[in-house]
Amino acid sequence: MLMIWLSFSVYAEDGFTEIFGPESQSGTDSQSGADPQSGAVPQSIMNPQSAPAQPSLPIPAAPSLTASISGELGFSHRLFLDDGWNSEQVFSPEGSISLLLDSGSSELHARLGINDAQSAGDRTIQLDLEELFIRSYFPFGFVDAGLMVIAWGTGESGHAVDPLNPLSYKSGFPDNLNDAKQAELMARINLYLGYNGKVELVYLPFFHPLLMADSGRWAAADTSALPNLQDPPVTETWEYAQAAARISGTVGGMDLGLLYFYGFRHEPGYTFTTTFTGPDPMDPNDYTTTTTTAYTRGHLIGAEAAAAAGPFTFRGEAGFWLSEDRDGSEAHLCNSRIEWLAGIDYRIPGTTVFLMVEELGSYVLQYDGLSAQDADRMRTYDSALTNTLTAAAEASFARETINVRLSGTYLVEAEGYLIKPEVTWRIDDNLQLTLGGTLVGGADPGDSFSPFYAWRDNDYIEITASFLL
Amino acid sequence: MVSNTPEIVRRKIIRPEIILRKIAVIFIAFTLGSFFAVSAVPTTPTGAEIMQNMSNAQQTTTSAMDIQMTLIDAGGDTSIRRFQTLVDSSGDQTKTVTVFLSPESVKNTRFLTISDSGSQGRDQGQDSQWIYLPALRKVKRISAGERDSSFMGSDFTYADMGDIDDVETSDHTLLGEEQAAQFNCYVVESIPRPDNPSAYGKTVTWIDKESWLAVRVLFYQSDRETVQKELNCEALGRSGDEWYTRKVVMENKADGHRTLMEILQVRFGIPLNPGYFTTAYLETGKVR
Numbered sequence: 001m002l003m004i005w006l007s008f009s010v011y012a013e014d015g016f017t018e019i020f021g022p023e024s025q026s027g028t029d030s031q032s033g034a035d036p037q038s039g040a041v042p043q044s045i046m047n048p049q050s051a052p053a054q055p056s057l058p059i060p061a062a063p064s065l066t067a068s069i070s071g072e073l074g075f076s077h078r079l080f081l082d083d084g085w086n087s088e089q090v091f092s093p094e095g096s097i098s099l100l101l102d103s104g105s106s107e108l109h110a111r112l113g114i115n116d117a118q119s120a121g122d123r124t125i126q127l128d129l130e131e132l133f134i135r136s137y138f139p140f141g142f143v144d145a146g147l148m149v150i151a152w153g154t155g156e157s158g159h160a161v162d163p164l165n166p167l168s169y170k171s172g173f174p175d176n177l178n179d180a181k182q183a184e185l186m187a188r189i190n191l192y193l194g195y196n197g198k199v200e201l202v203y204l205p206f207f208h209p210l211l212m213a214d215s216g217r218w219a220a221a222d223t224s225a226l227p228n229l230q231d232p233p234v235t236e237t238w239e240y241a242q243a244a245a246r247i248s249g250t251v252g253g254m255d256l257g258l259l260y261f262y263g264f265r266h267e268p269g270y271t272f273t274t275t276f277t278g279p280d281p282m283d284p285n286d287y288t289t290t291t292t293t294a295y296t297r298g299h300l301i302g303a304e305a306a307a308a309a310g311p312f313t314f315r316g317e318a319g320f321w322l323s324e325d326r327d328g329s330e331a332h333l334c335n336s337r338i339e340w341l342a343g344i345d346y347r348i349p350g351t352t353v354f355l356m357v358e359e360l361g362s363y364v365l366q367y368d369g370l371s372a373q374d375a376d377r378m379r380t381y382d383s384a385l386t387n388t389l390t391a392a393a394e395a396s397f398a399r400e401t402i403n404v405r406l407s408g409t410y411l412v413e414a415e416g417y418l419i420k421p422e423v424t425w426r427i428d429d430n431l432q433l434t435l436g437g438t439l440v441g442g443a444d445p446g447d448s449f450s451p452f453y454a455w456r457d458n459d460y461i462e463i464t465a466s467f468l469l
Numbered sequence: 470m471v472s473n474t475p476e477i478v479r480r481k482i483i484r485p486e487i488i489l490r491k492i493a494v495i496f497i498a499f500t501l502g503s504f505f506a507v508s509a510v511p512t513t514p515t516g517a518e519i520m521q522n523m524s525n526a527q528q529t530t531t532s533a534m535d536i537q538m539t540l541i542d543a544g545g546d547t548s549i550r551r552f553q554t555l556v557d558s559s560g561d562q563t564k565t566v567t568v569f570l571s572p573e574s575v576k577n578t579r580f581l582t583i584s585d586s587g588s589q590g591r592d593q594g595q596d597s598q599w600i601y602l603p604a605l606r607k608v609k610r611i612s613a614g615e616r617d618s619s620f621m622g623s624d625f626t627y628a629d630m631g632d633i634d635d636v637e638t639s640d641h642t643l644l645g646e647e648q649a650a651q652f653n654c655y656v657v658e659s660i661p662r663p664d665n666p667s668a669y670g671k672t673v674t675w676i677d678k679e680s681w682l683a684v685r686v687l688f689y690q691s692d693r694e695t696v697q698k699e700l701n702c703e704a705l706g707r708s709g710d711e712w713y714t715r716k717v718v719m720e721n722k723a724d725g726h727r728t729l730m731e732i733l734q735v736r737f738g739i740p741l742n743p744g745y746f747t748t749a750y751l752e753t754g755k756v757r
Binding site for chain 1: 533535540548549552553555568570571572573574576577597598599603604605606607609610611612613617618619621622623726734736739743744745746747748749753755756757
C-alpha cells in the first residue's frame with residue numbers, strides 16, 4: 001500500500017512561488033545582457049503602501065491543489081549488551097511519511113509512522129497515524145484542528161511549560177523529544193499580533209496520559225505490585241476536556257511567551273481502597289485492596305523566553321502548577337509545584353562545534369509528610385526537588401557529510417544517567433547511515449520510580465540506515 | 470605678463486631684475502597652463518574608491534533570487550543545493566528570508582535574519598535570527614550564524630554569501646589594471662584592518678570596469694601568501710539597470726573542491742510584502 005501511494009505523481013509548491021512561479025516550472029530567466037522583467041507584479045507580493053512603479057512581472061499560474069510527500073524510511077539493527085554473545089538483537093523497520101495537501105487557503109497534514117509490530121519472528125509492520133489535521137487561513141490568522149502535536153516552550157531536551165501532548169516512553173528514552181510526543185485531538189485558533197506575535201487558543205475534548213511499557217524490556221514500573229489494579233478510567237469523555245491559551249511574540253531582542261492551561265497532568269496517581277469481604281474482621285485475608293488510577297486536574301501558568309547574544313542562545317521556561325489538591329492531602333493526586341528550565345546553546349566560533357546544556361527542575365509543594373503511596377512520592381527521591389541535567393555536543397566534518405554527537409542526561413536526585421553517542425554519515429543527499437548507542441543506568445530508587453534504573457540492563461549499540469524522501 | 474615700466478621703455482636697458490621678472494611670469498604662465506591641462510585628464514581611482522564603487526553597485530532596496538549551488542568534489546561527484554532568498558534593505562533594517570528547496574534534509578527549512586542596516590554579516594551581535602524546522606513545525610531563535618563557517622557544505626562561507634563588508638574594514642590598494650577572461654578590470658588588494666578580523670589574510674579582487682562587479686577574487690590565508698580559495702565569474706547578468714554575477718565558481722585550493730553558484734532567477738527593486746520577513750511566515754510559509 002505504501003508503494004502504491006508513492007507512485008502517485010506529486011507536484012510540490014515550495015519557495016516563493018508568488019515571485020518565481022512554481023518550482024517545477026521555474027528555470028533561468030536571465031541571460032547576460034537580457035532584461036527578464038516583463039508582465040504585471042502580483043498584488044500579493046506588493047507592499048500595499050508603496051506605489052507600483054516597477055516594471056511588471058509575469059503572473060505565475062495559481063495551482064488549485066498541490067501535494068508534497070516527505071519523510072524518511074529505513075531500518076535499524078540493535079544489539080543489546082546485557083548478556084554477552086547471548087544478547088538480544090532486534091531488527092526494526094522504521095520511518096515516517098508526511099503528506100501535505102495545500103489548496104492555498106487551506107491545508108491537510110498527515111503523518112504516518114512505520115514501526116515494528118514483530119512478535120516472535122513474525123515480520124509485520126505497524127502503521128501508526130501520528131498526525132492528521134486540517135488548517136485554514138484567514139486574514140487574522142489560521143485555525144487548525146485534528147490529531148496534532150503542538151510544542152510549546154523554548155527548551156531542547158525537555159519542557160516545563162508544554163502541557164498539551166503526552167509523551168510515550170514505551171520504547172525507552174527517545175532520540176528526539178518530539179518523537180516521543182503523542183498526537184492529541186485538539187482545535188486551535190491562531191490570531192496574529194503584529195508581524196511577529198500571536199495568540200493561540202486551544203481546546204482538547206479529552207485527555208490521554210503518559211505512556212509507559214508495563215511489560216517487556218522497556219517496562220519502567222512493575223504495576224503488578226499494585227494490588228488488584230483496575231482498568232484505568234475512560235478519559236475520552238467530556239469530563240476530561242482541557243483548554244489552553246498562549247500569547248507569544250518578540251520584544252526587543254527576546255522571544256517571549258505567556259501561557260495558561262487548565263487540564264490534567266499526564267502522570268497517574270493511585271487510589272487504594274480496602275474492602276472487608278468477611279467473615280472475620282480480625283483476619284487480614286478477609287480484606288481486599290483494590291487499586292484505581294487517577295489523574296490530577298489543575299491550572300498551569302507559565303512563561304517562556306529565548307534570546308541570543310553573539311554565539312550564545314539562552315532559553316528559559318517557568319511554570320506554576322496549581323493542583324486541585326490544594327492542601328496536598330490527597331495521596332492519589334499530584335501536589336502543586338513549581339517547574340523551570342534553563343538552557344544555553346553555544347557555537348564555538350570558527351568551528352562547527354555546537355554545545356548545549358539544560359537544567360530541568362521541579363519543586364513539589366507540601367511535600368513533607370507524604371505517604372509512600374503518594375503520587376508525588378513515587379516520582380521523587382526523598383526530596384521535593386528533582387533536577388535533570390542534559391548536555392550535548394555536536395560537530396560536523398567533511399563538508400557536513402559526517403556528523404558526530406554526544407548527549408547525556410543525568411537525573412540528579414535519582415542518580416540515573418543516559419548517554420547517547422552517535423555518528424552519522426550522509427552518504428549522499430538522500431541516504432544516511434548512523435552508528436550509535438545508549439548507555440543507561442542508575443541507583444536503586446527504593447520505593448520511588450526511576451525509569452533509568454528500570455532500564456539499566458538495556459545498554460545497546462545500533463546501526464540505522466535512512467532514506468530521506 | 471610682461472611689465473613695461475616707463476623706465477625700461479625710456480632707457481632700453483635690460484636690467485637683471487626685469488629679466489628675472491620675465492622668467493617668473495613665463496614660469497607662472499606655464500605652471501598655470503599645465504595645471505589646467507592636467508585637470509582635463511581623468512585620474513585613476515584609488516583602491517578604496519573602486520571598492521566603494523563595487524559596494525555601491527551591489528546596493529539595492531529589495532532583491533529576490535532563486536539560487537542553485539552545485540558542489541563538485543575532486544572526483545567530479547556533484548550534489549545540488551537550491552534555495553530562494555528575499556532581501557529588503559529599504560528601511561532602517563536589512564531583512565532576509567531564505568527558503569531551502571534542496572537537499573531533502575533541509576527542504577522547506579526557512580530562515581529569517583533581521584539586521585540593523587550596515588551591520589549585516591559584520592556584527593553578529595546586532596543580528597536577530599530565527600529558523601523554522603519543518604520536522605518540529607516550530608520556529609526557534611538562534612544565535613547569529615557563524616560568518617566563517619561553510620554555507621551548506623559549499624566552498625562559500627556565510628560571510629562570502631552576505632553583503633560586501635564595509636569598505637572601511639580593510640585597507641585597499643590598487644595594484645593595476647588587467648584583463649580577466651573577457652572583462653577589463655581594476656585589480657585591488659584588500660588587507661583587513663587589525664580591529665576587523667577576517668577569515669582571510671588578504672584578498673585580491675578583479676573588478677570589471679563596466680559593471681563594477683568582482684569577476685575574480687583570490688582569498689589568501691593568514692600568511693597572505695597562500696591562496697586558500699579562488700572565485701571566478703563565468704557570466705554576468707543584467708536585470709533592468711542592475712548588473713549581477715549570474716554564474717560564479719569558487720574553488721578550494723586545498724582539496725580541489727569546487728562550488729558552482731548560479732542565479733537562476735532574479736528580481737531587483739520590486740516591492741516586497743513585509744509579511745515575508747516575519748516569524749509568522751516562517752511558521753506557515755504563507756504571507757499575509
